[in-house]
Amino acid sequence: MDTKxxxxxxxxxxxxxxxxxxxxxxxxxxxxxxxxxLSAEDVYLLVKEKSPEIGLATVxxxxxxxxxxxxxxxxNFGDGVSRYDLRxxxxxxxxxHLVCIQCGSVQEIxxxxxDDVEAIVEDKxxxxxxxxxxxxxxxxxxxxxx
Amino acid sequence: MDTKxxxxxxxxxxxxxxxxxxxxxxxxxxxxxxxxxLSAEDVYLLVKEKSPEIGLATVxxxxxxxxxxxxxxxxNFGDGVSRYDLRxxxxxxxxxHLVCIQCGSVQEIxxxxxDDVEAIVEDKxxxxxxxxxxxxxxxxxxxxxx
DNA sequence: GTGTTTATTTATAATCATTACAATTTTAAA
DNA sequence: TTTAAAATTGTAATGATTATAAATAAACAC
Numbered sequence: 001m002d003t004k005x006x007x008x009x010x011x012x013x014x015x016x017x018x019x020x021x022x023x024x025x026x027x028x029x030x031x032x033x034x035x036x037x038l039s040a041e042d043v044y045l046l047v048k049e050k051s052p053e054i055g056l057a058t059v060x061x062x063x064x065x066x067x068x069x070x071x072x073x074x075x076n077f078g079d080g081v082s083r084y085d086l087r088x089x090x091x092x093x094x095x096x097h098l099v100c101i102q103c104g105s106v107q108e109i110x111x112x113x114x115d116d117v118e119a120i121v122e123d124k125x126x127x128x129x130x131x132x133x134x135x136x137x138x139x140x141x142x143x144x145x146x
Numbered sequence: 147m148d149t150k151x152x153x154x155x156x157x158x159x160x161x162x163x164x165x166x167x168x169x170x171x172x173x174x175x176x177x178x179x180x181x182x183x184l185s186a187e188d189v190y191l192l193v194k195e196k197s198p199e200i201g202l203a204t205v206x207x208x209x210x211x212x213x214x215x216x217x218x219x220x221x222n223f224g225d226g227v228s229r230y231d232l233r234x235x236x237x238x239x240x241x242x243h244l245v246c247i248q249c250g251s252v253q254e255i256x257x258x259x260x261d262d263v264e265a266i267v268e269d270k271x272x273x274x275x276x277x278x279x280x281x282x283x284x285x286x287x288x289x290x291x292x
Numbered sequence: 293g294t295g296t297t298t299a300t301t302t303a304t305a306a307t308c309a310t311t312a313c314a315a316t317t318t319t320a321a322a
Numbered sequence: 323t324t325t326a327a328a329a330t331t332g333t334a335a336t337g338a339t340t341a342t343a344a345a346t347a348a349a350c351a352c
Binding site for chain 1: 300302304
């Protein structure tokens with residue numbers, strides 16, 4: 001059931017970090033809001049509902065730690081706040097995002113779109129690709145129907 | 147000779163903005179440092195060398211204006227500052243970037259890598275693509291030779 | 293279990309990039 | 323030139339994030 005949570009716990013443990021109640025609560029919030037792109041403040045407020053004693057700095061530190069462990073990706077849509085996006089277990093690259101310039105919605109897509117492109121980059125520029133970030137800006141299907 | 151500068155001046159004018167000495171000085175700095183990815187603070191310091199009376203707020207406002215006019219792209223490499231990247235005249239999308247995770251260098255590439263990918267996104271997700279941002283993280287050719 | 297060392301958390305203060313503000317200056321056009 | 327709108331300046335305010343120091347909790351040897 002809770003395989004994702006277990007996976008993340010194991011990641012923490014094997015990297016030598018402790019599993020504190022605060023870290024567990026933060027991870028649970030991320031798992032319960034997988035489709036959203038929460039800011040640190042968002043996460044803080046949600047964690048606080050269940051664990052009111054948590055501090056904002058702890059949430060920041062935990063998110064930074066999870067980023068380092070590649071459990072989440074820290075992303076930025078240009079609105080001045082960092083957002084955190086849970087990676088799929090074993091995924092080796094970022095989700096791609098479709099940002100609607102009319103309604104602001106963010107859709108996440110999982111497709112492997114860049115295999116060919118990465119091959120070109122590696123070959124032509126002798127650049128060893130480890131990861132990528134791809135965001136499209138445009139008009140979502142809902143806004144197109146207006 | 148100064149076609150790019152002229153082009154930008156025209157863009158300002160046709161959009162109803164005035165060509166002030168501060169704006170011109172800012173644009174010149176961007177043109178003289180095309181390969182770099184300058185932060186607002188970087189631009190401010192460079193402009194100040196030639197035009198010491200300029201204010202930081204003016205640089206911020208000018209860069210914002212140029213972003214709006216699509217003369218520059220505001221980009222973010224996750225280090226807490228926005229950087230500004232001059233677009234090629236008539237270009238309709240962002241440069242792509244190769245960020246080296248070892249030495250931190252940023253290489254800019256101009257290739258049209260995403261035409262096929264955009265077609266897939268438009269078709270499969272009914273998302274009308276207007277622009278995109280693509281960054282690769284990996285190891286540059288210099289660091290590979292170590 | 294007790295004590296000890298180290299990691300973690302907390303609350304708050306500090307930092308840093310960016311934006312807002314009010315007063316002043318400049319621009320462009322009548 | 324006069325004038326009205328636009329732009330700039332210096333500074334203050336904002337807001338996200340990070341650093342700090344004291345307190346707490348965890349792991350581990352004995």
